[in-house]
Structure formats: structure tokens, C-alpha cells
Amino acid sequence: MSILVDKDTRVVFQGITGASGSLHAKAALAYGTQVVAGVTPGRGGQKFEDKVPIFDTVEDAVKQAGAEVSIIFVPPAGAADAICEAAAAGCRLVVCITDGVPVLDMVRARRFLEGKPTKLVGPNCPGVITPGTGPNSTGGCKIGIMPGHIHKRGNIGVLSKSGTLTYEAVGQLTGLGMGQSTCIGIGGDPVAGLDFIDCLEMFNADPETEGVIMIGEIGGNAEQKAAAWVKANMKKPVCGFIAGRTAPPGKRMGHAGAIISGGKGTADEKIAAFEAAGIGVAATPAEMASTMKRMMS
Numbered sequence: 339m340s341i342l343v344d345k346d347t348r349v350v351f352q353g354i355t356g357a358s359g360s361l362h363a364k365a366a367l368a369y370g371t372q373v374v375a376g377v378t379p380g381r382g383g384q385k386f387e388d389k390v391p392i393f394d395t396v397e398d399a400v401k402q403a404g405a406e407v408s409i410i411f412v413p414p415a416g417a418a419d420a421i422c423e424a425a426a427a428g429c430r431l432v433v434c435i436t437d438g439v440p441v442l443d444m445v446r447a448r449r450f451l452e453g454k455p456t457k458l459v460g461p462n463c464p465g466v467i468t469p470g471t472g473p474n475s476t477g478g479c480k481i482g483i484m485p486g487h488i489h490k491r492g493n494i495g496v497l498s499k500s501g502t503l504t505y506e507a508v509g510q511l512t513g514l515g516m517g518q519s520t521c522i523g524i525g526g527d528p529v530a531g532l533d534f535i536d537c538l539e540m541f542n543a544d545p546e547t548e549g550v551i552m553i554g555e556i557g558g559n560a561e562q563k564a565a566a567w568v569k570a571n572m573k574k575p576v577c578g579f580i581a582g583r584t585a586p587p588g589k590r591m592g593h594a595g596a597i598i599s600g601g602k603g604t605a606d607e608k609i610a611a612f613e614a615a616g617i618g619v620a621a622t623p624a625e626m627a628s629t630m631k632r633m634m635s
Contacts, residue, residue: 340468340520341495341540341547342431342457343407343479350375350396350405350429352412352420354386358435359411362483363390366409369480370470375399396420396427409465409481410434417461418443425456432531433481434460444529451531458531464501464523482523484508492517494630495541497534498553499526500581503623507551507579510627516634519547526555534564542572549575549634551626552617554608556582561608569615575633578617579626580608 349366353359354376363386367373375393376386382394391403399405408424410417410432417436424432439461451458459466465482469489480486484505490512498504504523511518522537524530534552541547550572554561561580568576583605612619620629 341537341544342459342466342520342522343468343481345370345468345470345477345479346372347479347481348372348374348404348406349479349481350377350393350399350403350408350424351386351390352377352396352408352410352424354378354390354392354411355381356411356413358483360386362409362411362435363387365486366480369478369486371479371481375403375405396424396429400427400429405429407431407481408433410436410461412436414438414440418447421447421458421461422450425451425454425458429456431457431459431466433463433465434458434531435463435465435483436460437462437527439527441527441529444527448529448531457536459522460525460527460531462527462530463525464504466520466522468520469518484521484523488512489521490515490517493519493546493548495519495537495544495547495550496521496553497537497541497550498523499555500553503553503579503581503626506623507553507626510624511551511630514627514631516627516631519544526557528558534560535567538564538567538572538576542574547574549577549630551630552576552578553626554578554580556580556605556608557603559603562611565608565611565615565617568617575630576615576617577620577626577630577633578612579620579623580605580612581623583609
């Protein structure tokens with residue numbers, strides 16, 4: 339098993355004819371992902387790579403191609419509307435890769451999603467991947483911008499605010515012969531979709547996942563909340579890393595939400611919360627997988 343996506347997931351690319359959308363749609367197809375449709379208004383009736391039908395709306399993609407999950411490569415000004423369109427069309431999961439989405443737009447999008455069954459990953463994230471097996475990634479599903487070749491099928495869940503550190507953790511795990519069940523980059527924007535606890539709950543319930551690497555960063559208190567949830571509920575070992583330990587207060591580091599404000603949201607606070615919850619803390623990014631391996635032994 340896995341969480342969120344698997345080999346049967348039917349994907350629509352919103353913005354499939356743009357430079358980024360087309361690049362990563364080709365990569366998804368090469369990985370074995372079931373890309374069943376693309377959406378670009380005004381391009382309906384055309385085909386991508388001579389095989390993927392393009393529609394004018396997500397509603398058409400859902401009704402005519404059976405799409406159930408959307409990945410968004412729409413420019414920032416239209417990304418929040420694209421999220422809402424996918425949810426309104428009935429997509430069970432929306433993965434928004436776009437960065438620089440205005441915060442107020444995301445506030446409205448989050449309000450629109452309230453009470454709906456649609457789950458949102460992102461924005462400003464690398465996406466979701468359930469690795470496949472074999473040379474052609476049989477049984478895998480790559481919905482995002484992550485390099486597929488570094489992944490290996492296995493039983494470690496990876497959950498991160500940082501795309502780059504997600505890849506680092508995956509590369510280390512694969513190097514140690516430890517495969518991954520599902521890897522999720524939730525992004526680091528202040529207003530976004532699924533958070534740490536949402537994903538930890540799914541990993542905790544997934545029989546294939548036997549351990550989780552959770553990567554956080556400075557700013558906010560999501561990591562402290564997640565640590566409290568882990569201490570009270572998690573049945574599987576969790577390894578953690580917090581990025582930004584040397585960041586000066588008041589300076590945004592990388593992500594829009596990665597800022598120490600009013601003395602709160604520091605790396606030390608988050609590390610202390612992790613340690614109190616029994617989460618194995620990696621001192622440096624280079625030690626994430628080895629820390630996970632020690633906790634699994």
C-alpha cells in the first residue's frame with residue numbers, strides 16, 4: 339500500500355502546455371504515472387505527446403478522461419483559481435507546484451476547500467511520489483518535480499517542507515538500501531494544504547510504512563504541534579531534522595513561512611519539542627537516513 343497516490347491514480351496536468359508543465363508531464367509519463375489528461379484553456383481537442391488528450395476545463399478532464407488527481411503548473415496569479423477549479427470538478431487530491439502564490443489568494447482557496455473532500459498538497463512544493471519497482475518503475479506514481487530515479491520502493495515515509503531536503507533524505511535512504519513507501523513535500527508557504535499531522539496520520543495507518551522521516555524548518559509552530567501528536571499517537575519510529583538553525587531572527591530563509599518572528603519559531607524550540615516527543619533528531623542533513631536506520635534497528 340501507500341498513501342495519497344498509487345499505480346492506479348489517474349492524473350490531469352493543469353498547465354500541461356507550458357514550459358514547466360510539459361517538462362514534468364513527460365517525466366511523469368516516463369516514470370509510469372497514468373497521465374490521462376491535460377488542461378489548457380483554448381487548447382481543448384489537441385493532444386500532448388500525441389497521446390494525452392487536452393481539455394479546456396478540469397471538469398471535462400474528469401468527466402471524459404476519468405481524472406481524479408490534479409497537478410498544477412499554472413502561473414501564480416491563476417494558481418489559487420486552478421486549485422478551486424480542480425476541487426469543484428471533483429478531484430480528490432490537488433497538488434499545486436506553483437510558488438509565489440499570493441497569500442490572500444490562498445486564504446480564499448482554503449476557505450473554498452472547507453467542507454469538501456478534496457485534499458491539497460502545496461502550493462510551492464515538489465509534490466508526491468509513491469515509488470515503483472524495477473527499471474521501468476512498475477507500480478509507481480510520480481506527481482511532482484522530484485527526480486524519480488533516486489527513489490526506491492520500500493517502507494519509509496518521507497514528509498518535508500523542503501523539496502531539496504526531501505531529495506537528500508531519499509537519496510540517503512536509497513543509498514543505504516532503505517526504500518520509501520510514499521514521499522510528500524508539503525511546501526513551506528504560510529497558507530497551504532495538508533500539514534505534518536495530516537500526513538503523519540496517514541502514514542501511521544498505512545501498513546506498508548514502518549518509519550517516517552519528518553523534515554521541518556524555522557518559523558511557525560507546525561513542528562511543535564506535530565511533535566505533540568507523535569508523542570500521543572504515533573506507533574512507528576519518527577526521525578526528524580529542522581533546517582535553519584543558524585538563521586538570524588527576522589530574516590526569511592527560503593520559504594515564505596520560514597522566518598523567526600518575535601523570538602518564536604526557532605530551530606532550538608522545534609528540536610527540543612522533537613526530542614521531548616521521542617523523535618530521533620538528525621544533527622545535520624547528512625545524518626537523516628542513518629538516524630532513521632538506527633531507529634529502525
